[in-house]
Every structure is written in structure tokens, then in C-alpha cells.
Amino acid sequence: MSFKKICTAERETIGMYIRHLALRNRSITGNEIKSLIRQVRNVSISSRAVRRRLNEGNLRARHPARGPLFTTVHKMTRLQFAREHVNWTLDNWKRVLITDEARRRTALTHTAVLVCP
DSSP states (O other), X not given: OOOOOOOHHHHHHHHHHHHHHHHXXXXXXXXXXXXXXHHHHOOOOOHHHHXXXXXXXXXXOBOOOOOOOOOHHHHHHHHHHHHHHTTOOHHHHHTOXXXXXXXXXXXXEEEEEEEOO
16 A cells, blocks of 8 residues: 655645544544544554644643553452452442542642542
8 A cells, every 4th residue: 555645735634634533532642543544544644743733733642541550469359359249239239438539649748538429
């Protein structure tokens, strides 16, 4: 498959298409945009060019966030909890308060902040 060289007018059209993709899907990465343009428009474009077009629209390229990996201890603890509570009824679960605790850094101290869903 050969890719064509693009003119200035088409560059603007592709720039609008890049910004449209980024606004429609806020979690799309620069490489995913690059691949979509290659498939849809049959145009080869660099990752740097994608970032430039995004910057022109006051947008930024994204990269997927990584969460902490589960250790063997985490997995065993979760499995034990699941086994202990597998036979609980809906009434049992209604009495449980589920919270999401997150660690936040405020000034120079670390504090636990309670975040209610």
C-alpha cells in the first residue's frame, strides 16, 4: 500500500478530522488517531504531526492511565472475602456501607480523604 503526499488544504481537513476524533473520544491516544487516519484517509502521518494538530485546537494527546498491579496477597485477600460472603443475601448487603477511600496529598502532609460515590 502506498501513501500519498498531502497538500495544504488537505492538511487542514486532516487537522479538523484529528481534532474531531479527539473531541468525540476523549481517551483516544495519538497513535490510535494516527492508525485511524492511515485506515480511513490512506495518508501516512507522524505521531508528532498528530500532536501538533491537537495543540492547534488546544487539545492534548492522551496516554492510558495505569493503575497499581495486584500482588498475590491482594488476590488472595479478595478471593477469601468473596468466599466468606458468597452466600450473603440482599438484606445482608443492604447493611453494608461501601466507600471509596483515596489518598490525597495536601500541603506537606498525607491525609486520607473519604470520597462518597
